[in-house]
Amino acid sequence: MKNEVINKLLADRDITLTSLRQEILVILALSNKPMGAYDILNQLKKKRPNAQPPTVYRVLNFFLEVKLIHRIEAQNAYVCCSHASGQASHKAILLLCQTCGKGFEFEDKAIFESIAKFSKKNSIALDDTLIQMNGICQNCLANPAISADTVKRLKHV
Ligand SMILES: [Zn+2]
Numbered sequence: 001m002k003n004e005v006i007n008k009l010l011a012d013r014d015i016t017l018t019s020l021r022q023e024i025l026v027i028l029a030l031s032n033k034p035m036g037a038y039d040i041l042n043q044l045k046k047k048r049p050n051a052q053p054p055t056v057y058r059v060l061n062f063f064l065e066v067k068l069i070h071r072i073e074a075q076n077a078y079v080c081c082s083h084a085s086g087q088a089s090h091k092a093i094l095l096l097c098q099t100c101g102k103g104f105e106f107e108d109k110a111i112f113e114s115i116a117k118f119s120k121k122n123s124i125a126l127d128d129t130l131i132q133m134n135g136i137c138q139n140c141l142a143n144p145a146i147s148a149d150t151v152k153r154l155k156h157v
């Protein structure tokens, strides 16, 4: 199971992972929502009781560099990239469920081409920042516990 997860994420990517990196990647890959560095650290401590925050941050920065994960700025959390190929400039749009925290990632060339045109016109240099949009996923919408108000508000948008 764990190897399967890692193999899928590493397909097309020329990366070899140390066992520490593998463990952290598996923790993140098996989580169905974005995780903060300390959530990751707490899970890692089950296997490596001496793990420290800098250890986790170092590995997360490496993953960001090789585009295996995305950082969600607003939440200061991380998610695995759901794309198989690690292109040099990987731009993605992440729809994030505000209720359960699940992320849905997709790529749309046209959207990024428009953004690129706009930024060129206005002389703004863009970085690789992820575009994040908030909403509520279908699962949560189907849940009667989610207030009818929230649903109503969303349907107006
Ligand atoms: Zn991605």
Ligand SMILES: [Zn+2]
Binding pocket: 097, 098, 099, 100, 101, 102, 136, 137, 138, 139, 140, 141
């Ligand atoms: Zn949800």
